[in-house]
Amino acid sequence: MRPVRDVAVVAFGQTDHLRSTDEISEVEMLMPVLHEVLAATGLKTSDIGFTCSGSSDYLAGRAFSFTMALDGVGAWPPISESHVEMDGAWALYEAWTKLQTGEADTALVYSYGKTSPGSVRDVLTRQLDPYYVAPLWPDSVALAALQAQALIDAGAADEPALAGIAHRSRTDATANPHARLRGSVAQGEYVVRPLRTGDCPPVGDGAAP
Amino acid sequence: MRVRVRWAAERVGAITDIACFEPYDGTRGADRGPQAHAGEFDEPVTGIVAPARLDYTYSPGRAQSAYLHALTDRKTVGERCPACRKVYIPPRGACPTCGVATEERVEVGPRGTVTTYCIVNIKAKNLDIEVPYVYAHIALDGADLALHARIAGIPYDEVRMGLRVEPVWTDGGRYPDHYRPTGEPDADYDTYKELV
Ligand SMILES: [Zn+2]
Numbered sequence: 001m002r003p004v005r006d007v008a009v010v011a012f013g014q015t016d017h018l019r020s021t022d023e024i025s026e027v028e029m030l031m032p033v034l035h036e037v038l039a040a041t042g043l044k045t046s047d048i049g050f051t052c053s054g055s056s057d058y059l060a061g062r063a064f065s066f067t068m069a070l071d072g073v074g075a076w077p078p079i080s081e082s083h084v085e086m087d088g089a090w091a092l093y094e095a096w097t098k099l100q101t102g103e104a105d106t107a108l109v110y111s112y113g114k115t116s117p118g119s120v121r122d123v124l125t126r127q128l129d130p131y132y133v134a135p136l137w138p139d140s141v142a143l144a145a146l147q148a149q150a151l152i153d154a155g156a157a158d159e160p161a162l163a164g165i166a167h168r169s170r171t172d173a174t175a176n177p178h179a180r181l182r183g184s185v186a187q188g189e190y191v192v193r194p195l196r197t198g199d200c201p202p203v204g205d206g207a208a209p
Numbered sequence: 210m211r212v213r214v215r216w217a218a219e220r221v222g223a224i225t226d227i228a229c230f231e232p233y234d235g236t237r238g239a240d241r242g243p244q245a246h247a248g249e250f251d252e253p254v255t256g257i258v259a260p261a262r263l264d265y266t267y268s269p270g271r272a273q274s275a276y277l278h279a280l281t282d283r284k285t286v287g288e289r290c291p292a293c294r295k296v297y298i299p300p301r302g303a304c305p306t307c308g309v310a311t312e313e314r315v316e317v318g319p320r321g322t323v324t325t326y327c328i329v330n331i332k333a334k335n336l337d338i339e340v341p342y343v344y345a346h347i348a349l350d351g352a353d354l355a356l357h358a359r360i361a362g363i364p365y366d367e368v369r370m371g372l373r374v375e376p377v378w379t380d381g382g383r384y385p386d387h388y389r390p391t392g393e394p395d396a397d398y399d400t401y402k403e404l405v
Contacts, residue, residue, distance in 0.1 A: 025270025028302045031310055045308055061265040071301060074308020117265045126261060132224045135259040 004100050011040035017180040017206035020116040026060065030112045030207040031072035037209045045074040049104030051081045054091030054111040058123050069112060087111060088208060112207030120203050141200055145192040152194060159194050163187055166199050180204045222254045272302035275314065280384055287352055289313040295353035318349035322396040323372040324405045328365055343368045347388055348404040355404050362389030371395035
């Protein structure tokens, strides 16, 4: 089915993705690229129909940490704004939906994350179902490994095929000076079977509007 | 492969009661297989406790680090918005109204004005302060945002809006222990009405 309206991305910005950014706060990390994107469009915050952000408060370990990042947007006079406790892709989807409904004609979407304050594999377990899953502390790599193994068991992929996906992504990353890992990386040892170091994404801090 | 639950040595009514699954060589017939269940239990679980601990290394960032460093010299340093000129204290690096970075550092206080307050009648756990006491919003001189702190050195029922106060530091304190009256005449309402 064809979407009701065509939607175009007219500006994009990205911080360097670093292992640690402990000299700056979340809003200090986000604000420069946010302003870069606004400047590229020639729009002010008050001109934007809908603003949507994606981030995880668990990473910062404090409730409503996303409201601090909103300080960098300039929410006065009041703006139409939403946040998803999710990644940037989900925030983009919410904004896209809003544009489809005709409630807004322009949207600003941003996402950010500072994983460096905590142990991200432990931290992300707290987002899981609190009754049956979170008490078992299955970390993000283990959950990905379960899915990968299910694919392998179903005959849909094998370890070399999975490694090929990571290799392709890292090759693409050579064109992105902000990426944390670029070019080929050794497959390394198993982190959680069947996933090896080379299959797993780097852990880092960064923002993208 | 047939498996069965191996239960934890101690069971508390949580998912962790299932220690693991282990091979089971009994036949399906022996345990009669799945049985219909009415969904009603004699002792329903109404809550669980799932202990969790995560350790974080908190980084306050550029603006708040500068604020904390200044506090060690008993100075209160905020940041001014280049667009609306407001001085934020404590600074968080951005003006939430204008959405721009604040960079110009501005020392405020040490004296200030009580803009609003409340009388606390409930003793807080681990806090060695007799009730009732007063907690107030204090607009430090030169700041465009009020801080909150305890007021002492005056009977609780004499604290009022407009009262002029100054910080009281204790040895080794990393922030003022409380504020006390300066003895100055009360501030005019017009001087702090935007900060109430
Ligand atoms: Zn401002």
